[in-house]
Amino acid sequence: MTLDELPTPCLVLDLGVLKRNLAAMQAAVARHPSLVLRPHLKTAKSRDVARLASPDFGPVTVSTLAEARYFAEGGWRDQIYAVGITPQKLDAVAAIDAEVKLITDDLDVARAIAAHSAPLHALIEVDVGEGRGGIPPDSPLLGEIAAVLGTRLAGVLSHSGHSYNGRSTEDMAEVAEAERAGITAAAARLRASGHAVPIVSLGSSPTALHARRMDGVTEVRAGVYMFGDLFQAQLGTHGIEDIAVTVLASVIGRSPVRNTLLLDSGALALSKDRSTQAAPKDWGFGRVLDAAGVPLPGEAFIARAYQEHGEVQAAAPLPMLPIGARLRVAPNHTCLTAAAHDRYHVVDGGAEVIAVWDRVNGW
Amino acid sequence: MTLDELPTPCLVLDLGVLKRNLAAMQAAVARHPSLVLRPHLKTAKSRDVARLASPDFGPVTVSTLAEARYFAEGGWRDQIYAVGITPQKLDAVAAIDAEVKLITDDLDVARAIAAHSAPLHALIEVDVGEGRGGIPPDSPLLGEIAAVLGTRLAGVLSHSGHSYNGRSTEDMAEVAEAERAGITAAAARLRASGHAVPIVSLGSSPTALHARRMDGVTEVRAGVYMFGDLFQAQLGTHGIEDIAVTVLASVIGRSPVRNTLLLDSGALALSKDRSTQAAPKDWGFGRVLDAAGVPLPGEAFIARAYQEHGEVQAAAPLPMLPIGARLRVAPNHTCLTAAAHDRYHVVDGGAEVIAVWDRVNGW
Numbered sequence: 105m106t107l108d109e110l111p112t113p114c115l116v117l118d119l120g121v122l123k124r125n126l127a128a129m130q131a132a133v134a135r136h137p138s139l140v141l142r143p144h145l146k147t148a149k150s151r152d153v154a155r156l157a158s159p160d161f162g163p164v165t166v167s168t169l170a171e172a173r174y175f176a177e178g179g180w181r182d183q184i185y186a187v188g189i190t191p192q193k194l195d196a197v198a199a200i201d202a203e204v205k206l207i208t209d210d211l212d213v214a215r216a217i218a219a220h221s222a223p224l225h226a227l228i229e230v231d232v233g234e235g236r237g238g239i240p241p242d243s244p245l246l247g248e249i250a251a252v253l254g255t256r257l258a259g260v261l262s263h264s265g266h267s268y269n270g271r272s273t274e275d276m277a278e279v280a281e282a283e284r285a286g287i288t289a290a291a292a293r294l295r296a297s298g299h300a301v302p303i304v305s306l307g308s309s310p311t312a313l314h315a316r317r318m319d320g321v322t323e324v325r326a327g328v329y330m331f332g333d334l335f336q337a338q339l340g341t342h343g344i345e346d347i348a349v350t351v352l353a354s355v356i357g358r359s360p361v362r363n364t365l366l367l368d369s370g371a372l373a374l375s376k377d378r379s380t381q382a383a384p385k386d387w388g389f390g391r392v393l394d395a396a397g398v399p400l401p402g403e404a405f406i407a408r409a410y411q412e413h414g415e416v417q418a419a420a421p422l423p424m425l426p427i428g429a430r431l432r433v434a435p436n437h438t439c440l441t442a443a444a445h446d447r448y449h450v451v452d453g454g455a456e457v458i459a460v461w462d463r464v465n466g467w
Numbered sequence: 468m469t470l471d472e473l474p475t476p477c478l479v480l481d482l483g484v485l486k487r488n489l490a491a492m493q494a495a496v497a498r499h500p501s502l503v504l505r506p507h508l509k510t511a512k513s514r515d516v517a518r519l520a521s522p523d524f525g526p527v528t529v530s531t532l533a534e535a536r537y538f539a540e541g542g543w544r545d546q547i548y549a550v551g552i553t554p555q556k557l558d559a560v561a562a563i564d565a566e567v568k569l570i571t572d573d574l575d576v577a578r579a580i581a582a583h584s585a586p587l588h589a590l591i592e593v594d595v596g597e598g599r600g601g602i603p604p605d606s607p608l609l610g611e612i613a614a615v616l617g618t619r620l621a622g623v624l625s626h627s628g629h630s631y632n633g634r635s636t637e638d639m640a641e642v643a644e645a646e647r648a649g650i651t652a653a654a655a656r657l658r659a660s661g662h663a664v665p666i667v668s669l670g671s672s673p674t675a676l677h678a679r680r681m682d683g684v685t686e687v688r689a690g691v692y693m694f695g696d697l698f699q700a701q702l703g704t705h706g707i708e709d710i711a712v713t714v715l716a717s718v719i720g721r722s723p724v725r726n727t728l729l730l731d732s733g734a735l736a737l738s739k740d741r742s743t744q745a746a747p748k749d750w751g752f753g754r755v756l757d758a759a760g761v762p763l764p765g766e767a768f769i770a771r772a773y774q775e776h777g778e779v780q781a782a783a784p785l786p787m788l789p790i791g792a793r794l795r796v797a798p799n800h801t802c803l804t805a806a807a808h809d810r811y812h813v814v815d816g817g818a819e820v821i822a823v824w825d826r827v828n829g830w
Contacts, residue, residue, distance in 0.1 A: 111532070111559065113830060146774060167775050169474070187731065187775050188719035190791035196474065209720065210790045236776060237720045237729055265773065356551035357572065357600045366600055368550065372806050373830075376739045410628065411509060411802055412530050412550045413599060427573045428553035439774055443735050443807075446829055466809055467476060467736075 106455040107395060108430060112354040113373035115441075116432065117153075117448040117461070118397075121348035122330060126157055128342065129312065129329045136318035142184065142305065144327030145171055147439045150448065151178040152461035157330060165307075165325045166204075169196055174464040176202035184305065186261065186325065188229060188237050191216035198222035205258045205303075209239045214252040225258040227303060228294075232262040232286035233279070241290040250299045259303025259322070260294065262287045267310045271384070273340045280315035288320035310339050333438040334391055338383040349442055350393065350432040352449070353414065355425045364407075365416040365425065367392075369433055371409040375440035390433040390441075392416050395455070397432060406433060469818040470758060471793060475717040476736035478808040479795065480516075480824070481760075482815040484711035485693060489520055491705065492675065492692045499681035505547065505668065507690030508534055510802045513811065514541040515824035520693060528670075528688045529567075532559055537827040539565035547668065549624065549688065551592060551600050554579035561585035568621045568666075572602045577615040588621040590666060591657075595625040595649035596642070604653040613662045622666025622685070623657065625650045630673045634747070636703045643678035651683035673702050696801040697754055701746040712805055713756065713795040715812070716777065718788045727770075728779040728788065730755075732796055734772040738803035753796040753804075755779050758818070760795060769796060 107116065133141040143157040146167035154175060158164050163182040166172045172185055181202040189197070189206040191213060197204050198220065206226040208214055217226050228249050231238035239245045250257050267279040283306050291301045307325030318324070331349040332342045351373050357366030371389070380387045389406035393399050402420025409415075414433070416422060425431075435441035442448075443465055450459040470479065496504045506520040509530035517538060521527050526545040529535045535548055544565040552560070552569040554576060560567050561583065569589040571577055580589050591612050594601035602608045613620050630642040646669050654664045670688030681687070694712040695705045714736050720729030734752070743750045752769035756762050765783025772778075777796070779785060788794075798804035805811075806828055813822040 111556070111830060188729065188790070190717050190719060190731075192717065192791045193474070208790075213790050235725065236771075236773065236778065354553050354555065356553060362598065366551065368553075371738075371740070371803055375734075376741070376803065377734070378739070378741070408599075410599065415599065427551070427571075427576050428555045440734055440739065467474060 105457045107352055107449070107451065107457065108455065110352060110449055110457065112352050112430070113369040114352050115445040115448050116350050116352050117450050118348050119450055119452040119458070121346055122153070123156065125330055125332060125342060125346055125348060129326060132313045133324060139318045139321060140323040142323045142325045144186070144307070144325050145175060147327040147442065148330055149442070149463045149465065150461050151175065152459070153330060154178065154180060163323065165327070168467045169193065170464050170467050172197070172200050172202065172204050176200050184227065184261065186263070189213060189226070194220050194224060198224060207261050208249065209237055211245065211249055211252060214249045218252055218254060218256055225256050226253055227259045227261040227305065228257070230260050230262045230287055230290045232264060232283040234263055234266045236263070236265060238262060241286045241293070246290055246293060247297050250294050250297070257299055257301070259301050259305060260287055260290045261303070261305040264306065264308045264311045267308045268339065270310065270339065273314045276310040276314035276340065277316050280311035281317065283311060284315065284317060284321055291320065309336060310341050313341060328439055331438040331442065333435050334387045335379040335383055335436055338380065338385060347434045349438050350397065350434050351390070351441060353431050353433055355427055355429045355431065356413070357427070358424050360424050363418065363422055365422055367406070367414040367416060367431060367433070368412060370412045370414045372411055373444055374406065374409060374414060374433060374435065375437065375444055376409060377437035377440045379437045387436060389414060390435055393432040393434060395430040395432060400431070468820045470715055470812070470814065470820065471818065473715060473812055473820065475715050475793070476732040477715050478805060478811050479713050479715050480811040480813050481711050482813055482821070484709055485516070486519065488693055488695060488705060488709055488711060492689060495676045496687060502681045502684060503686040505686045505688045506693070507549070507670070507688050508538060510690040510805065511693055512805070512826040512828065513824050514538065515822070516693060517541065517543060526686065528690070531830045532556065533827050533830050535560070535563050535565065535567050539563050547590065547624070549626070552576060552589070557583050557587060561587060570624050571612065572600055574608065574612055574615060577612045581615055581617060581619055588619050589616055590622045590624040590668065591620070593623050593625045593650055593653045595627060595646040597626055597629045599626070599628060601625060604649045604656070609653055609656060610660050613657050613660070620662055620664070622664050622668060623650055623653045624668040627669065627671045627674045630671045631702065633673065633702065636677045639673040639677035639703065640679050643674035644680065646674060647678065647680060647684055654683065672699060673704050676704060691802055694801040694805065696798050697750045698742040698746055698799055701743065701748060710797045710801070712801050713760065713797050714753070714804060716794050716796055718790055718792045718794065719776070720790070721787050723787050726781065726785055728785055730769070730777040730779060730794060730796070731775060733775045733777045735774055736807055737769065737772060737777060737796060737798065738800065738807055739772060740800035740803045742800045750799060752777060753798055756795040756797060758793040758795060763794070
């Protein structure tokens with residue numbers, strides 16, 4: 105089967121680009137002696153992708169319990185569920201056939217973890233500047249939670265999502281160093297109080313790639329680097345040609361007067377993520393490419409997204425393609441766009457679909 | 468089972484509110500003699516909801532071929548697939564065990580429909596001011612497409628999505644009248660050329676509710692009225708208390724210093740739709756309610772949406788609830804939020820889950 109025969113809209117994954125992105129991250133991590141990459145599978149949500157990103161069933165990160173179960177069944181037994189846990193979810197975690205390490209920044213939750221009949225383990229979530237979850241490295245709570253967890257303390261964990269505010273590799277390196285300093289300070293404080301802190305985990309794709317030092321850090325988490333997107337390309341995580349995932353769409357309308365094309369990929373197929381709105385180049389709801397992946401003229405982009413319609417606009421005359429012609433849309437934010445689909449149609453540079461890979465959506 | 472026992476995030480549908488919204492639309496349509504309501508099932512994507520909205524298996528509208536198949540299997544045999552068709556999709560349409568009427572604004576597509584071995588029928592899409600798909604009522608193409616379709620012409624169809632730019636019932640009534648005038652002019656032109664035009668179809672929830680006249684129109688399509696949302700409430704489609712669908716979430720973090728709560732419902736559970744950004748009251752990524760559906764103080768809303776985290780902010784001190792406490796989030800755009808979930812947990816005013824209804828997502 106070829107891309108021309110697939111029903112649209114659907115998701116296309118280019119295997120060659122994926123492998124190149126995986127190799128780039130592996131090389132970046134290998135710069136730091138004894139640093140372990142713990143791929144975040146929230147972007148791919150696919151065992152087939154995980155087999156490439158973590159071929160030896162090494163440590164992985166998940167963002168939902170549905171992912172935890174799915175990857176446990178696939179053989180990945182060393183997981184961190186990197187979203188703050190609630191006491192109500194502990195039984196569901198305990199039922200998973202894997203070591204699903206939890207994260208918390210709360211004393212009551214730590215008590216529930218410590219008291220649970222299953223041998224659950226947790227990392228303390230540390231805020232290194234993002235201001236989302238976690239406690240500051242110098243908070244008295246750090247030691248209190250560690251004391252409650254006791255031997256169930258698995259380590260400390262931070263996330264540097266605020267690296268997304270940066271715009272250069274220099275910015276990324278600075279955020280990475282601030283994160284490293286924060287998380288290793290937290291680990292040092294705990295160790296000084298007599299706690300074992302086996303895991304010191306930090307991450308985000310840009311900081312993983314651009315960090316200058318990783319001493320004191322045991323592992324790095326990153327996910328979006330596998331596929332890339334229009335936003336990450338502008339952060340310097342990868343080049344514009346390194347976006348592995350696109351949405352295949354059909355032309356369903358055209359207006360020479362307005363210089364627009366209408367595609368059958370709208371808000372549900374693309375997501376309504378507008379992250380490039382804050383980037384140097386705003387791509388609307390996605391950049392429009394031809395069926396072979398070559399950009400349409402005039403920086404063509406999806407300017408308006410209705411539930412099932414996407415309107416293409418451009419700064420140059422658009423080709424008035426026949427209804428049914430195929431185009432592809434590169435996503436602003438690949439995690440969200442991929443989550444709108446239940447499978448990948450895998451190609452390797454050409455139009456032949458060499459595999460269909462499933463995804464685990466939902467919770 | 469009660470809402471307290473459900474894994475979060477998940478989708479909650481209040482049956483009483485749904486029935487009230489359905490009755491309001493039925494009453495609005497009944498003002499116009501012989502006008503038929505053809506509910507659009509793109510919002511609900513559920514046979515259980517369709518049984519209430521179209522109990523006699525009457526005419527319905529769908530937005531994907533997945534919906535067309537699913538509702539055909541459920542017994543709804545009179546469908547309009549209200550997204551411009553491509554020649555490549557005709558075989559898939561023909562394979563569905565229902566009369567799935569198509570729409571087109573293209574001469575080549577009309578030829579493909581007319582030449583297809585299955586007895587396919589199509590409506591001509593007419594642009595009444597939205598500027599998305601369709602041809603103007605006075606375009607010469609109208610007669611040319613009708614001539615090509617011949618006896619396969621099922622009628623004319625328009626969509627008044629630009630009613631969403633209005634902000635008062637007066638605005639809606641004006642858009643409705645412009646739509647009515649445009650679509651009936653198109654029908655009159657075709658009839659004057661000797662074509663039968665059995666269906667004259669228009670729609671959008673706000674115009675269906677607020678239109679003053681419907682003479683010359685045979686049917687009205689509307690979908691989002693069933694559930695409502697924060698955007699439609701501000702258009703006057705319904706009251707703020709008439710939103711039938713909410714996302715049930717758990718508190719996973721809290722910061723008294725920043726006056727924030729962190730929920731386990733982020734961009735994937737809520738969607739990144741920001742439609743209220745253009746409305747008088749911007750609700751961020753959703754309005755935050757307590758477990759019983761009562762708004763939190765200070766117009767609490769989801770200010771930041773990460774993949775799995777939603778950060779609540781408010782103009783008054785937020786209750787620093789324990790981790791695991793339940794809240795609910797009312798959506799900006801219910802079509803997109805509901806599409807992030809594969810089922811509804813149905814309640815009827817209280818906390819008891821009286822049913823679980825499935826949805827048909829994807830394409």
